[in-house]
Amino acid sequence: MSLYATQDEKKQAAAKAALKHLPKGGILGVGTGSTVNFLIELLPELQLEAAVASSEATAQRLKKLGIEVVDMNSVGGLDAYVDGADEIDRHMHMIKGGGAALTREKIVASIAKKFVCIVDDSKWVEQLGHDFPLPVEVIPMARSAVARKIVSLGGDPVYREGVVTDNGNVILDVHNLNILNALELEKTINDIPGVVCNGIFAINKADIAVVATDHGIEERTAV
Secondary structure, three states, X not given: OXXXXXXXXXXXXXXXXXXXXXXXXXXXXXXXXXXXXXXXXXXXXXXXXXXXXXXXHHHHHHHHOOOOEOXXXXXXXXXXXXXXXXXXXXXXXXXXXXXXXHHHHHHHHHOEOXXXXXXXXXXXXXXXXXXXXXXXXXXXXXXXXXXXXXXXXOOEEEEXXXXXXXXXXXXXXXXXXXXXXXXXXXXXXXXXXXXXXXXXXXXXXXXEEEEEEOOEEEEEOOO
């Protein structure tokens, strides 16, 4: 029997448990998504100096709570970055981008001393890409050209209609990729002309995952 009645309760529990891994009074990078939204409500407890947001939606939520949001160009680094994931495996590799903020998320994660991933256990997988398609942010004029290259890699790209990223680009959701080497595939897709960024987070992987399970919170690191 689960300790939690709903998936939202699991997300709330993961968010609360993550607080001890985040800096008090420091500068925090904050991700995007439903689990992070629960965390944002708790951030006033940390009395942060400032935050860097990975999306406009997150920036607005932070500002409503009175947390100063600063441009990433004005900071030399971040004490930590906290975000959810669409999938995460035992290597702490992730797929992200369900909310179309993957490029900014990856940029913010790249300057953080620590990446804390908060998820419920439905996001924990044996192999990335098995159930969740891989988002790829693409410059609009290159959409078809990038899609053809991805097909040659064995993927089945689908244009995410009606979605424009905060950067003015489009998203291809790639189904049926066999992601056996996440690090190499991340680099390969990023090298395709017209690709801005893809949703594999293996170069900037999580340092710790705070996972809400039916039996409570588990803290997991790479194995």
